[in-house]
Amino acid sequence: DTGVSQDPRHKITKRGQNVTFRCDPISEHNRLYWYRQTLGQGPEFLTYFQNEAQLEKSRLLSDRFSAERPKGSFSTLEIQRTEQGDSAMYLCASSSEQGKLFFGSGTQLSVL
Amino acid sequence: GESVGLHLPTLSVQEGDNSIINCAYSNSASDYFIWYKQESGKGPQFIIDIRSNMDKRQGQRVTVLLNKTVKHLSLQIAATQPGDSAVYFCADTYGNNRLAFGKGNQVVVIP
Numbered sequence: 001d002t003g004v005s006q007d008p009r010h011k012i013t014k015r016g017q018n019v020t021f022r023c024d025p026i027s028e029h030n031r032l033y034w035y036r037q038t039l040g041q042g043p044e045f046l047t048y049f050q051n052e053a054q055l056e057k058s059r060l061l062s063d064r065f066s067a068e069r070p071k072g073s074f075s076t077l078e079i080q081r082t083e084q085g086d087s088a089m090y091l092c093a094s095s096s097e098q099g100k101l102f103f104g105s106g107t108q109l110s111v112l
Numbered sequence: 113g114e115s116v117g118l119h120l121p122t123l124s125v126q127e128g129d130n131s132i133i134n135c136a137y138s139n140s141a142s143d144y145f146i147w148y149k150q151e152s153g154k155g156p157q158f159i160i161d162i163r164s165n166m167d168k169r170q171g172q173r174v175t176v177l178l179n180k181t182v183k184h185l186s187l188q189i190a191a192t193q194p195g196d197s198a199v200y201f202c203a204d205t206y207g208n209n210r211l212a213f214g215k216g217n218q219v220v221v222i223p
Contacts, residue, residue: 004155040120041216042214042216
């Protein structure tokens, strides 16, 4: 399977804990995106990388959230001091051209 | 229609009939539009895209229509199949790197 891979698929954590998610994009794609989706809503943009450079961040991305893409390949999204409102599906997508994104299956986060 | 809370606008369609899903966008400067299909527990899956210099584009069993005058986008699915049951999202972008997604439309195919 050469699609976008995300790990873990599910994460249950207690409020106040830190969590980290990983995304492996399609190998030839230089653009990588993180989105967040809550039940019944469309995905909301969080941040965007071109190669290893983080070029855009949404206002949704509070200072508890940090994303990296150190070698321009895989990316990690860390949430510190999780809150119940962080419970959502975290989606990663990659693309080789502007606009046409290919999504992974997401990491479902539940904060208790 | 408007979605309220967890209740998505739902289109129920008989297997074999055609489906039409509508989407309104707000940014008149948007230059690229895309439809995604999302099945339960999965990420959005690309269906078809269209640029603002076109008003119609066809794929396999799907057609996207763009009306820039009224800022309206539609997705037509021909001969709807049970595997088409999913939530469908439209998204648009203008010159930047983020897709803005609309509210989803649930399609339920009745066998």
